[in-house]
Amino acid sequence: MRIRIVGAGAMGRGIAQWAAAGGHTVELCDVRPEAVTAAVDFVRSMLERAVEKGRMPAGDMAAALDRLVPLDDPWAPGPEVELVIEAVREDLDTKAEVFGKLEEALPDSAVFATNTSSLSVTRIGASLRDPGRLAGLHFFNPVPLMRIVEVVPGAATRPGIPGALTELVESCGHRAVTVADTPGFLVNHAGRGLVTEALALLEESVADPAGVDRIARDVLGLRMGPFELMDLTGLDVTAAVIDSIWQGFRHEERLRPSYLTPNRVTAGLHGRKTGQGWFAYGPEAPATVPEPPVTGDADRPVFVADGAYAQDAAALRAALAAAGATVETGPAPADGALVLVPVWGTTVAAAVASAGLPADRTFGVDPLAPAGRRRVLAVTPASDPAAARDARAVLARAADGEEAWAVSVVRDTAGSVAQRLLASVVSVAASIAERSLATPADIDLAVTTGLGYPAGPLAWGDRIGAARMLELQRSLHATTGDDRYRPTRWLTERAQLGLPLTAPGTSPADCV
Numbered sequence: 001m002r003i004r005i006v007g008a009g010a011m012g013r014g015i016a017q018w019a020a021a022g023g024h025t026v027e028l029c030d031v032r033p034e035a036v037t038a039a040v041d042f043v044r045s046m047l048e049r050a051v052e053k054g055r056m057p058a059g060d061m062a063a064a065l066d067r068l069v070p071l072d073d074p075w076a077p078g079p080e081v082e083l084v085i086e087a088v089r090e091d092l093d094t095k096a097e098v099f100g101k102l103e104e105a106l107p108d109s110a111v112f113a114t115n116t117s118s119l120s121v122t123r124i125g126a127s128l129r130d131p132g133r134l135a136g137l138h139f140f141n142p143v144p145l146m147r148i149v150e151v152v153p154g155a156a157t158r159p160g161i162p163g164a165l166t167e168l169v170e171s172c173g174h175r176a177v178t179v180a181d182t183p184g185f186l187v188n189h190a191g192r193g194l195v196t197e198a199l200a201l202l203e204e205s206v207a208d209p210a211g212v213d214r215i216a217r218d219v220l221g222l223r224m225g226p227f228e229l230m231d232l233t234g235l236d237v238t239a240a241v242i243d244s245i246w247q248g249f250r251h252e253e254r255l256r257p258s259y260l261t262p263n264r265v266t267a268g269l270h271g272r273k274t275g276q277g278w279f280a281y282g283p284e285a286p287a288t289v290p291e292p293p294v295t296g297d298a299d300r301p302v303f304v305a306d307g308a309y310a311q312d313a314a315a316l317r318a319a320l321a322a323a324g325a326t327v328e329t330g331p332a333p334a335d336g337a338l339v340l341v342p343v344w345g346t347t348v349a350a351a352v353a354s355a356g357l358p359a360d361r362t363f364g365v366d367p368l369a370p371a372g373r374r375r376v377l378a379v380t381p382a383s384d385p386a387a388a389r390d391a392r393a394v395l396a397r398a399a400d401g402e403e404a405w406a407v408s409v410v411r412d413t414a415g416s417v418a419q420r421l422l423a424s425v426v427s428v429a430a431s432i433a434e435r436s437l438a439t440p441a442d443i444d445l446a447v448t449t450g451l452g453y454p455a456g457p458l459a460w461g462d463r464i465g466a467a468r469m470l471e472l473q474r475s476l477h478a479t480t481g482d483d484r485y486r487p488t489r490w491l492t493e494r495a496q497l498g499l500p501l502t503a504p505g506t507s508p509a510d511c512v
Contacts, residue, residue, distance in 0.1 A: 001168070002080045004029065004071075004106070006098055007087035011115055013039035014143030015085055017046055020064040021056070021144070022172030027078065029071035036070045043068060046144070074098075075105045083168070085137060087115040095119065096127035103128055111161055113137035117188065118244055121154035121181045131156040137165055138185055140450055147174045148449035150185050175449060177442035183248025186438050187450035188241055190457065192255050193428035195238060197421050198226035199258035200484075207410045207417055209278040210289035214374065215408055219418040221371030221454040226421070227278040231271030235278075239265050253483040254428055294396045294407060296389030301326040303333035305341045305355060305362075308471065312342035312367035323397035333358065338391045342367040344468075345419065345475025348380050348412045360384040363391045366416040371454065373398075374406040378416050414479035415472060422460065423472050427488060429457035430501065434490040440502045458501040461491070470495040 001024045005016050008030035016039065020026045030036050047064055050056040084106065086098055099112055112134040114124050125131035136152025149169045153162045162178055169176035179186040198212050207215070213225020230238045239261040246255045264277075271277030279289065302325060306313045321327045333339045339362040341351045348364035351357060364378030375395045379388050392407045410417055429447065433440050444456020453460070461469045469491060476485035494501055 001025070001082050002027070002078070003083045003085060004074075004078055004081045004102075005085045005087060006030070006074050006102070007089075007115075008032075008035040008039035009087065010141055011139060011143065012085075012087035013042050014141060015087060015115065015139055016068060017043045017064075018139075018143050018172060018174070019085075020067045021047070021060070023067070024172075025067045025069065027069045027071045027081065029074040029076075031074060033072055036072075040068060040070050075101045078106050078110075081106050081110050083111045083113060085113045085115060090116060090118060092119055092123060095124050099124065099128055099134070103130070108133075111135070111164070113165065115139055118184070118241065121152050122156065125154045125156055132158040133161070135161050135165060136179075136181065136185070137169075138179075140187070146450065148187070148446055149174050149176050150179045150187065150446065151176050152179050152181050152185055154181050175445060177438060177446045179442070179446075180435075180437040182435075182437055184241065184245040186432065186443065186446045189245055189432060189437075190425075190429050190443065190447050191451050192242060192245055193425040193457070194222075194421060195226045195230060196242060196255060196257065197424035199260055200256075201413070201417055201420060203258055203260060204413060205411055206413045207408070210291075211408055211410065212417060212421075214291070214406070215376055215410075215417045216421060218372035218374035218406065219366065219368055219370045219376065220422060223452050231277035231279055231281075234270045234273055235261060236265050236270045252431075253486075254424075254431060256484055291406065294393055294404075296386070296391070296393035298390075298393035298397050299326060300390040300394060301328055301334065301337040302391070302394050303328040303330070303337045303339050305333075305339055305351065305357060307342035307351070307367070308344040308346065308475070309342070309367070309468075312344065316340065316342055316365060316367065320394065320397065322399045323402075324399070325394050325397050337361070338363070338387060338394065340365050340391065340395075343378065343416060343419075345415045345423075345472040346479055347414050348378050349382075350479070352380070352382075361387040361391075363388065364412060364416060365395065366418055368418045368422070372406075373403055374408060376408045376410060376416055376418065378410050378412045380412040414476050419472060420476065422464075423469070423476060423485065425453070425457045426461040426469060426501070427473060427485070427491070430461070430488040430490040433458065433501075434488050440504055444502065456502075461501045466491060466495040466499070466501055469501075 003019050003024050004027040005012050016026050016028045047061040051058050051061050084102055114136055121136040125134035135157045138150035140146035151162050151165045166176040209227035213227050216222045216225040242257045246257050268274050269277050272281050275281050304313050304317045317327050328337055339357050341364050343364040352359045352362050359382035366376040377392055395407045396405045398404045429443050440458050444459050447453050448456050473487040
């Protein structure tokens with residue numbers, strides 16, 4: 001196939017490398033000829049590096065470079081061009097102008113694709129004489145390494161084009177997911193679940209950014225915490241994406257932005273690129289935010305109260321006993337004993353009130369199975385600080401030969417930190433599936449590949465169990481009264497019917 005790529009910036013040159021290495025002839029052009037020269041040099045250096053590292057034979061590199069054709073004029077006639085991929089700046093008028101000129105220069109048979117990450121494919125296509133020839137082909141940076149591409153048909157896109165683009169993408173070694181033309185498409189939309197909930201936790205002073213990130217990494221198994229991720233992406237970019245998706249979905253509460261971000265963006269606290277974001281960067285900045293050492297009496301007796309699920313309490317009792325802690329077994333805590341309550345979508349304060357537990361020495365423990373050795377202890381405004389230090393020391397205990405547990409201390413909130421983050425990730429993905437914006441399989445594929453989560457959000461929910469996830473979201477909704485936590489129909493129906501969240505289910509079209 002002969003492909004013309006318009007725009008030789010970071011995305012354009014990455015797409016050019018990917019397509020040329022995939023066996024296609026690539027015309028690379030830009031309104032700035034010097035950008036094309038720089039892009040060709042960059043692609044050559046990347047391919048040479050691949051050869052040096054043994055990832056590509058030297059002959060394949062030479063063949064790929066032979067297929068890379070620099071063009072001085074983006075609007076030059078191209079009777080043999082079969083596909084155009086536009087990778088210019090994110091501006092609707094600019095993209096419309098580019099495609100208008102290409103429509104004059106290229107044959108009617110050429111398919112047009114836009115690499116937009118945030119603009120409506122339908123609106124871009126509306127400027128064309130033939131909007132049916134345009135679809136979205138959204139790559140991620142760096143293109144050769146991010147092996148996922150969103151294929152986005154606009155409202156007028158001809159039916160055969162998405163399938164043809166999917167075939168092209170997968171023939172070049174990437175995975176393709178078909179996504180509806182909606183704000184954020186799929187990956188950016190699904191990614192809002194993590195960062196918006198992290199910001200909500202910070203708004204409520206549940207934990208500081210470093211504390212939220214530790215829990216996200218060590219309990220949920222994420223490669224990066226949400227605040228690290230915002231600093232890497234740039235808060236200015238993240239905030240703009242959050243706002244545009246929220247507005248595009250008509251102020252859907254599940255996607256609600258935080259009041260914290262506008263002032264930080266205005267102040268230039270964008271993250272790594274400005275040297276200061278949620279964390280400091282630069283040669284004199286600390287490599288990590290230090291965690292307070294564990295102090296307190298690890299031998300103080302503890303009583304584990306039953307939470308929403310008896311198995312959570314039983315598992316905690318067994319783990320503490322195996323670590324040598326003094327675990328009481330009576331029907332009620334003895335005077336002076338610490339009280340630990342596994343919370344699931346509820347608060348420690350509610351457990352104190354409903355069960356008549358001693359407020360000063362009752363603490364919450366998140367029962368989510370951690371990816372690493374970290375437990376989370378929740379304290380209330382009534383907690384005795386000395387008792388909290390003792391509870392942290394008890395939870396840090398480990399069995400002989402095992403590494404001690406790290407223990408985060410957070411403010412009491414419905415569900416604690418990890419549960420709220422996970423509930424939001426699963427909920428946003430379920431709402432995408434519920435609206436038929438993408439299939440369950442494509443949602444999980446795109447999120448694991450594009451965002452690096454340890455599991456797709458729907459599969460992650462299935463690990464917990466649909467019924468238990470529904471109980472978590474119902475409890476969060478009832479406790480907070482906030483509609484951002486209301487359960488989706490997708491989750492509710494599957495919990496009631498005994499179906500996994502990853503199951504597409506039967507549709508009316510299947511029955512006629």
